[in-house]
Amino acid sequence: MDEIALKEELEQLQNVYTIITEFVVEYSFQIFGAMIIFIIGLWVAGKVQRFIAAQCVKHDVDVTLSGFISNAVRMLVIVMVAVIALGKLGISVAPFIAAVGALALGAGLALQGMLSNYAAGVTIILTRPFVVGHTVKIQGVIGVVKEITLGMTILTNEEGDEIRIPNKHIVGEILHNSFEYMLVEASIGISYNDDPEQAIATLGTALASIDAVAKDPAVKIGIEAFGDSSINLGIRFWVPTKNYYEVKYSANLKMFQALKQDGITIPFPQREVRLLSETV
Numbered sequence: 001m002d003e004i005a006l007k008e009e010l011e012q013l014q015n016v017y018t019i020i021t022e023f024v025v026e027y028s029f030q031i032f033g034a035m036i037i038f039i040i041g042l043w044v045a046g047k048v049q050r051f052i053a054a055q056c057v058k059h060d061v062d063v064t065l066s067g068f069i070s071n072a073v074r075m076l077v078i079v080m081v082a083v084i085a086l087g088k089l090g091i092s093v094a095p096f097i098a099a100v101g102a103l104a105l106g107a108g109l110a111l112q113g114m115l116s117n118y119a120a121g122v123t124i125i126l127t128r129p130f131v132v133g134h135t136v137k138i139q140g141v142i143g144v145v146k147e148i149t150l151g152m153t154i155l156t157n158e159e160g161d162e163i164r165i166p167n168k169h170i171v172g173e174i175l176h177n178s179f180e181y182m183l184v185e186a187s188i189g190i191s192y193n194d195d196p197e198q199a200i201a202t203l204g205t206a207l208a209s210i211d212a213v214a215k216d217p218a219v220k221i222g223i224e225a226f227g228d229s230s231i232n233l234g235i236r237f238w239v240p241t242k243n244y245y246e247v248k249y250s251a252n253l254k255m256f257q258a259l260k261q262d263g264i265t266i267p268f269p270q271r272e273v274r275l276l277s278e279t280v
Helices: 002-058 063-088 094-110 112-127 196-208 241-261
Strands: 135-138 141-148 152-156 162-166 175-179 181-190 220-226 231-240
Touching (some): 112 141, 141 241, 196 220
Antiparallel strands (some): 135 141, 135 175, 152 162
16 A cells, blocks of 8 residues: 555656646746846836936926836836736736726725825826925915825925825815915004105115025015004015024014114004093
8 A cells, every 4th residue: 555655646746747847848938038028127117217317307307206207117117028028928918907907996996095195196296386395385284395205295394393295185275385485474563753765765674684585576565554553564575484483583673673773663552532521
């Protein structure tokens, strides 16, 4: 019995060896060719990616858009090479594509929120409503764009905080883009006894002495309203977003000191009260 079992096992091993040998003899060149094609394809994909990235840098294309384009082209080349390699092995890619489509449909239904973020990210990258370095206001949040990914946009503020906003909350919403600057709006009241033209010139000179205040667009100063006890001057000027509050507070101090030096009064609210005596 032992000899018979041993003989059967040897026959099975012989059959396996024969099958493997036949497979290697028949398909070795196809497998080797497919591997060579895929390896060369990976090398070509990397070369194409670097070439496109270099061209984007040469033509000053936004870093996010250039990265998206180069990576998309690289993946497209790899997919094409994989199809060619599978064809070399005699494997039909039609059932594989059908299976991938079915899996993609199921994954899409399960990950609708994530996919909507990715779709919105592609829209942002292609339409470029803002780029890295711009100052944007989204959903009531203001910051400088630090990074744009397919899933989210990352902002930073003057304190160095990172604000991560899912891209689906950006596309289709009202977006304010002030590029590298933010607007400072202020109002200063002067006495009715003072000359408003002199006060406007004084404030303009004070702001012009601050290097961080933008020259274009220019500072705008004018009479905003006539209050009960003061002429209210409206002031509008642009400062870099990265040190918005620092420049704003410095400008406020400069304007106060300039008005005081030129003898222009900033009045406090006043009320005149009269007592009327009733005659009998």
